[in-house]
């Protein structure tokens with residue numbers, strides 16, 4: 165079946181007893197054993213819980229993996245994955261990385277002897293240069309956020325396989341509707357499901373999908389042992405959101421491409437970073453490995469003084485720090501999502517005080533253009549009057 169149908173039908177055929185089309189919330193932590201040595205398949209909710217299991221099976225199916233694991237947040241999912249590694253292990257990680265992942269690696273995993281090198285994972289020579297015998301995995305975000313750098317997943321996972329490394333892909337920005345890294349050779353996919361999968365800025369969740377029996381068993385052990393699992397109510401809320409993923413992504417994509425094109429022609433804007441634009445360096449790879457574009461992109465204003473008044477004058481678009489919801493949000497990465505990344509690294513990757521990141525919602529495109537246009541005009545008037 166096509167992915168649109170599989171999304172719409174998540175959980176709808178999993179309750180043969182009542183036929184409930186919306187899979188029930190099993191708010192239970194303990195499950196009765198029929199008799200000694202027998203189990204219904206559910207014993208204790210940290211290990212396995214019915215509502216979460218339906219979500220986990222859907223995640224594995226959508227990403228083309230063998231097992232899914234629902235976690236209490238995207239960070240919990242990353243922490244669970246990082247528990248695969250220990251003293252002396254080294255990871256190669258995308259340069260323009262989500263700030264929270266950087267913080268987890270540098271402030272916490274470093275205390276367990278795990279080190280990371282931050283590399284443009286789109287550049288095979290750079291990967292080769294940072295590889296050491298201690299390297300155990302490559303962690304890729306593609307596109308990165310906010311600069312939308314693209315990595316060729318097929319090429320890098322083939323390289324990683326030759327070196328005996330795991331390929332881990334944070335697929336938060338793309339979702340399995342647009343990009344399926346496991347089909348391109350990755351071993352593990354992670355999501356902040358708080359974003360597009362949930363889609364409504366109302367549930368915090370993470371998902372892991374693994375490929376291969378041994379890795380799936382290892383992850384099941386870590387998921388249960390660490391215990392940062394998703395509760396039944398949030399599992400249900402996430403499935404409810406995922407049912408409309410295809411429709412939402414189509415609108416996010418349409419709006420973001422239109423806005424990126426509009427901003428590119430605006431005289432106050434220096435550049436727009438959107439893989440749909442032909443001048444974007446990752447345009448061709450993105451076209452090949454994904455079936456479309458996400459709703460995230462960023463743009464750099466010519467004058468840093470315009471940033472504060474633009475954020476203040478927005479009426480429809482919210483100045484807020486998340487992405488992937490139906491509501492449009494504008495983020496100032498240098499002071500919000502990337503504040504934990506040292507300034508010299510931020511500047512190296514181009515996250516400076518003129519850069520804004522747009523998470524384009526599903527509102528009408530004319531309203532979005534009008535709101536942003538008015539805010540930019542008002543900002544320009546203010547700085548002209550200074």
Ligand SMILES: Cc1ncc(COP(=O)(O)O)c(C=O)c1O
Pocket residue numbers: 237238239240262264265305309334336337355356357358368369370486
């Ligand atoms: C790409 C990416 N990965 C992981 C995370 C962490 O997810 P969460 O906020 O659900 O813990 C985020 C959050 O913004 C993200 O953008």
